Amino acid sequence: MSAQLINGKELASEKRESMKKEVEMLKEQGVKPGLAVILVGQDPASETYVRSKHRACENTGIHSVSIKLPDTVSEEELLGHIDKLNEDDAIDGILVQLPLPKHINEDAVIERISPKKDVDGFHPISVGKMMIGQETFLPCTPHGVLEMVRKTGIEVSGKHVVVIGRSNIVGKPVGQLFLNENATVTYCHSRTQNMQKHTKDADILIVAVGIPKFVKDQDVKEGAVVIDVGINRVDGKLCGDVDFEEVKEVAGAITPVPGGVGPMTITMLLENTIQSAKARVRS
Numbered sequence: 001m002s003a004q005l006i007n008g009k010e011l012a013s014e015k016r017e018s019m020k021k022e023v024e025m026l027k028e029q030g031v032k033p034g035l036a037v038i039l040v041g042q043d044p045a046s047e048t049y050v051r052s053k054h055r056a057c058e059n060t061g062i063h064s065v066s067i068k069l070p071d072t073v074s075e076e077e078l079l080g081h082i083d084k085l086n087e088d089d090a091i092d093g094i095l096v097q098l099p100l101p102k103h104i105n106e107d108a109v110i111e112r113i114s115p116k117k118d119v120d121g122f123h124p125i126s127v128g129k130m131m132i133g134q135e136t137f138l139p140c141t142p143h144g145v146l147e148m149v150r151k152t153g154i155e156v157s158g159k160h161v162v163v164i165g166r167s168n169i170v171g172k173p174v175g176q177l178f179l180n181e182n183a184t185v186t187y188c189h190s191r192t193q194n195m196q197k198h199t200k201d202a203d204i205l206i207v208a209v210g211i212p213k214f215v216k217d218q219d220v221k222e223g224a225v226v227i228d229v230g231i232n233r234v235d236g237k238l239c240g241d242v243d244f245e246e247v248k249e250v251a252g253a254i255t256p257v258p259g260g261v262g263p264m265t266i267t268m269l270l271e272n273t274i275q276s277a278k279a280r281v282r283s
């Protein structure tokens with residue numbers, strides 16, 4: 001393997017150690033950060049992520065509350081739970097695990113969360129502030145990607161960042177965050193013509209397309225940084241959107257799956273919850 005391995009698990013655990021100290025300091029000021037996680041239905045992957053979020057809170061000293069609702073729950077009942085959490089002074093952050101069942105309007109649910117507690121950074125107010133570079137909660141996966149690149153000592157300013165994918169929770173915001181850091185950003189998606197022409201020109205290639213091993217060695221420039229946001233289960237095994245075995249021979253640095261972006265997603269969620277609790281201290 002020629003590429004440097006960007007170890008998200010290690011970076012995440014370093015960050016969580018310093019977060020523990022921040023939480024201790026907040027507690028000395030009489031504030032225990034609190035996170036509420038709402039899970040609708042029984043999707044096994046979502047259940048795994050929610051369990052990991054609660055475990056991460058517990059290990060960091062953050063109070064966490066779990067609300068589990070059946071997949072038959074009405075949108076109105078779900079919104080009612082959010083209303084109560086918006087008013088709960090012990091809760092600094094609220095998140096609704098996505099995806100939601102089809103009968104529930106995801107946008108309406110996200111918009112019901114108070115922007116002051118929007119630790120997922122998905123509310124239109126948070127998204128708008130991020131776009132114009134104002135301080136706000138940043139979406140966890142995109143922020144985790146930027147943090148990993150920075151911590152690895154990779155310069156972003158002036159670099160060509162190519163994002164494959166344009167979802168609202170990863171593709172679009174990750175490009176915006178890198179643009180805010182003065183990168184030149186290109187988005188590729190299912191209608192992009194001659195995608196390889198773009199990916200081959202990337203200094204930093206971020207892949208969030210949801211197709212197992214979509215990016216091959218011939219798609220990548222020698223020495224490029226490759227960030228794999230994909231989490232796919234193939235024959236019971238986890239793999240990313242990048243063909244790791246091939247691409248590691250060409251890239252300068254690469255994230256693995258598992259152990260790359262995933263653990264950083266949860267770490268940035270903890271950071272947002274602590275940021276929200278600090279705002280509570282100031283108010």
Ligand SMILES: Nc1nc2c(c(=O)[nH]1)N[C@@H](CN(C=O)c1ccc(C(=O)N[C@@H](CCC(=O)O)C(=O)O)cc1)CN2
Nearest residue numbers: 049095096097098099120140141258259260262263265
């Ligand atoms: N409300 C939200 N819903 C969803 C988000 C989100 O940020 N907010 N993102 C994803 C799922 N997600 C967090 O919720 C998430 C995905 C993956 C991981 C992770 O640590 N993955 C591990 C592998 C774990 C496994 O499946 O065995 C890894 O990559 O090493 C954490 C969080 C969609 N929904």
